[in-house]
Amino acid sequence: MQGQNQQQAYDRGITIFSPDGRLYQVEYAREAVKRGTPSIGVRTEGGVVLLVDKRINSPLMEESSVEKIHKADDHVGIASAGHVADARQLIDYARRDAQINRVRYDEPIAVETLTKDITDHIQQYTQVGGARPFGVALLIGGVDDGEPRLFETDPSGTPYEWKAIAIGEKRADVQDYLEEHYREDLTLDEGVELALRALGEIRDELTPAGVGVGTIDAETGTFLELSDDEIREYLGEHELLPEADEGEESDETSAEDEETEE
Template sequence: MGGNDQQAYDRGTSLFSPDGRIYQVEYAREAVSRGAPSVGVRTADGVVFVAMSRASSTLMEAESIEKLHKLDEHLGTASAGHVADARQLIDLARRQAQGNHLRYGEPVGVETLTKFLTDHIQENTQRGGTRPYGAALLIGGIDDGEPRLFAADPSGTPNEWKATVIGGGRQEIQSVLEEEWEEGLSLVEGIELGVRALATHEEEFVPGDLAVATVTAADGYRTVPEGEVREAFEAVGLSADDEETADDAAEDDAADGDADDADSTDGDADGE
């Protein structure tokens, strides 16, 4: 019976275990931790999002990988975890942002939108017939001219941050953010901090493996072009030349081929 009771707590979306845990929420958090990391940094001028968006196959179109999203002119989000779950939350956030424009004639607040989403997420942890969302979001934007950054996890908890990360490698990346974040960072410095933090988790990556966006009062939501990301790579001392890496690999393959030809010639000589 004890085993069956434990299994019931494990499968129940809205049941507390005797030690006060909701296992399905913990499993949802585990799903997020297995996703590619996304970093959010609050700077003096706005919010920076830096997300790992590397394709899992050379046959996959890189543009189809969705990690960063525009919610409104002054709002953006980064996701980690199950993409399909994240898309549902992002669509809900967009509808709420547009509805706020229609009802009140003004943009929705960053905190207001975050708490609307987290209330919805939390409902799925206490209602039968559903499961928690296996995704986490970073929500950043401008409130009354001031940048703000929030995180929403599968439990439905909204927290405001100066800099944070969701997804895999959280401990190492968060340590870098805690050590190096400071008041008065510029947008460029915020991008560099995000790249440097991700480098502690990913040993080798190039500018094309990242999705970067900023949200400022002047420009609103803006996708950062790869050229600017490349400059950030060089500023933090990372190799930003993916073509050079490809050329080196081609040279290694050519050298291996020459060696194989030489071995083949030696074999012919021995045969004779």
């Protein structure tokens, strides 16, 4: 009982270390990330893929209102896992930082520089009293002079660079799949397929409305978010669509063929 009371004393303040060197509020923020729907990032030779699980909990919810992939600048995309409201605050910070860099230096901000600016901002909330840490992790993907880059941010304010990474719910299962199937020479399309198959390891069904995909092409250096129709094509091509959707797709194809013949 005494040990429990002692822990409660240390986890009430963000600025107080426990005797064993832990910041409990930061650890609780990491738990919030683990409860979030997964996001996956894959770095390929052709660019960076960001994929998110946009789980819809009710048929009454507008699908477009679930935002987990964001454009931070023309060459940078960000995916999140954890508290959506916290993610929105950090996305706004990232967009301001990117625009300030363009105005001040007349050039796009480097992906690593943007990531470290964001993590510096996050880290301040682990040192200053009166505010809690951000309960969200971000995947920041972009292109610097034709070189794809992929970073993860942690609630502690630590940046990590990855070749492929998963954050959010069931991270370990998705990460195991990525480690087993990732290759250095993946194309951008193969990166999308890998991310979809990795998410399929923990999801019973993948639907265009329940998945969000963004890519940053290394050649053009531009961020693009895929439409539902484009995602449907990927899912159908790799036989990841539910049987009901496959039936609908074949019906649509037959109808189009009949119109063409007429």
